[in-house]
Amino acid sequence: RKEVEQDPGPFNVPEGATVAFNCTYSNSASQSFFWYRQDCRKEPKLLMSVYSSGNEDGRFTAQLNRASQYISLLIRDSKLSDSATYLCVVSRTFSGGYNKLIFGAGTRLAVHP
Amino acid sequence: DAGVTQSPTHLIKTRGQQVTLRCSPKSGHDTVSWYQQALGQGPQFIFQYYEEEERQRGNFPDRFSGHQFPNYSSELNVNALLLGDSALYLCASSLEGRLYYGYTFGSGTRLTVV
Numbered sequence: 001r002k003e004v005e006q007d008p009g010p011f012n013v014p015e016g017a018t019v020a021f022n023c024t025y026s027n028s029a030s031q032s033f034f035w036y037r038q039d040c041r042k043e044p045k046l047l048m049s050v051y052s053s054g055n056e057d058g059r060f061t062a063q064l065n066r067a068s069q070y071i072s073l074l075i076r077d078s079k080l081s082d083s084a085t086y087l088c089v090v091s092r093t094f095s096g097g098y099n100k101l102i103f104g105a106g107t108r109l110a111v112h113p
Numbered sequence: 114d115a116g117v118t119q120s121p122t123h124l125i126k127t128r129g130q131q132v133t134l135r136c137s138p139k140s141g142h143d144t145v146s147w148y149q150q151a152l153g154q155g156p157q158f159i160f161q162y163y164e165e166e167e168r169q170r171g172n173f174p175d176r177f178s179g180h181q182f183p184n185y186s187s188e189l190n191v192n193a194l195l196l197g198d199s200a201l202y203l204c205a206s207s208l209e210g211r212l213y214y215g216y217t218f219g220s221g222t223r224l225t226v227v
Contacts (some may be wrong), residue, residue: 042200096168100161103148
């Protein structure tokens with residue numbers, strides 16, 4: 001089982017739709033949580049960090065449920081420019097004090113006119 | 114803005130050859146992590162460098178090695194290339210103790226092994 005699991009996608013939605021992505025992680029020692037966006041053949045870029053209390057950034061809302069080890073991303077009023085792959089990412093600290101990001105496989109979103 | 118710089122952007126190599134990829138971290142960052150991203154998959158952790166030392170590596174063979182220099186820049190070396198090494202190689206930089214802000218990624222090196 002992968003440490004970070006995401007909806008496989010792709011999600012094909014019309015402009016203006018609301019779309020939700022789900023993600024689960026298996027290691028309860030995970031400490032920080034993020035959503036990254038990756039455009040085709042480009043590098044991942046940080047979309048938003050995910051706080052325990054949930055947080056919103058414009059049309060994007062992220063939620064974290066530590067008890068269920070579940071993370072979500074909600075996109076409202078989808079735009080054509082939202083078309084991309086959304087990567088769920090967790091981090092944890094390993095022995096020796098270093099930490100690393102662990103990525104899900106990503107969920108592809110295609111917004112059409 | 115001095116973001117993460119990777120070179121080269123694209124590379125074609127033959128099986129059995131060796132390759133060196135380079136990365137300059139974002140200004141002010143001191144930690145460099147390398148990831149391999151195969152088509153349709155999420156990035157997979159290769160290793161991380163801090164204070165010129167490799168701190169941990171992922172599930173990659175010893176053919177993958179690296180180095181960090183005093184100016185925090187880093188190299189990834191892959192020996193005896195296999196067809197399966199074809200992927201996008203991403204370098205990410207961060208500031209030790211500030212992981213909460215996430216990593217900054219370079220645009221990657223797309224390696225094709227033929």
